Amino acid sequence: MKQNRFHGRVEGAGRICNAPGCDLPGEFRAPGVRPSGFDGPGDYRWFCLDHVRQFNAGYDFFAGMTPDEIMEAQSPTAGWESTTRAFRPDAGIDQAPRWSDFADPLEAIAQRARMRRADHEAAMEATRRGLNPDQRRAYEVLGLGFDADRKALRSRYSELVRRFHPDRNGGDRSHEARLQQVVESYNLLRGSGAFA
Numbered sequence: 001m002k003q004n005r006f007h008g009r010v011e012g013a014g015r016i017c018n019a020p021g022c023d024l025p026g027e028f029r030a031p032g033v034r035p036s037g038f039d040g041p042g043d044y045r046w047f048c049l050d051h052v053r054q055f056n057a058g059y060d061f062f063a064g065m066t067p068d069e070i071m072e073a074q075s076p077t078a079g080w081e082s083t084t085r086a087f088r089p090d091a092g093i094d095q096a097p098r099w100s101d102f103a104d105p106l107e108a109i110a111q112r113a114r115m116r117r118a119d120h121e122a123a124m125e126a127t128r129r130g131l132n133p134d135q136r137r138a139y140e141v142l143g144l145g146f147d148a149d150r151k152a153l154r155s156r157y158s159e160l161v162r163r164f165h166p167d168r169n170g171g172d173r174s175h176e177a178r179l180q181q182v183v184e185s186y187n188l189l190r191g192s193g194a195f196a
Contacts, residue, residue: 009049019051028052031059039117066132122146135192138185150195157186 008028015026030052032043047055062070072078102108126136129146139146142156162168164179189195 013046015046017048017051018045019047019054022048022051024048024050030055039120069132129194131194134188135194138188141181141185142189144189153186153189153195157182 010027010029011025013025013027016022017024017026026046026048028047028049030045030047032045034043045055062073065073099105099108102111123136125146126139131139131146139148142153142160144152144156148156160182161179164175164182166173166176169175
């Protein structure tokens with residue numbers, strides 16, 4: 001397989017162009033239907049030169065973004081405000097498994113993979129429902145499912161305020177930061193379209 005890096009052409013792979021009715025070699029890669037995610041890089045489509053140009057002319061990177069998200073993505077410093085996985089203090093690893101909780105070490109690894117898959121699925125569901133990252137975090141802080149109604153939101157908020165408020169904990173102010181997160185999350189969700 002020969003690759004021309006300047007043009008992005010991959011020759012000699014034996015692929016046929018994915019455009020309907022085209023018999024030319026598919027030498028140019030384009031994003032597929034399934035995006036990259038937790039379980040791999042996603043799918044690719046392969047086109048001939050004319051069809052990849054046609055695909056690129058109709059591709060909209062900003063499709064589905066709000067104006068604020070578009071402005072943020074176009075910022076010259078976009079991506080620099082967060083650290084990459086390799087340079088985070090935990091290197092992207094949430095926590096080592098407690099090996100003593102598992103009879104089989106592979107089960108510990110599998111449990112961790114299931115948790116990561118669940119996190120990924122929750123992120124995909126939030127995207128499908130049109131929730132931005134702040135709203136998703138607010139659901140997590142309050143411990144609510146995405147299908148919660150206004151009554152469940154109010155009930156959960158009241159429960160958490162009673163749990164973390166210093167007046168309920170003998171003046172213990174160690175939970176103030178958590179209480180502040182609960183209040184901010186409630187105010188954000190209360191004003192969102194899902195609970196209007």
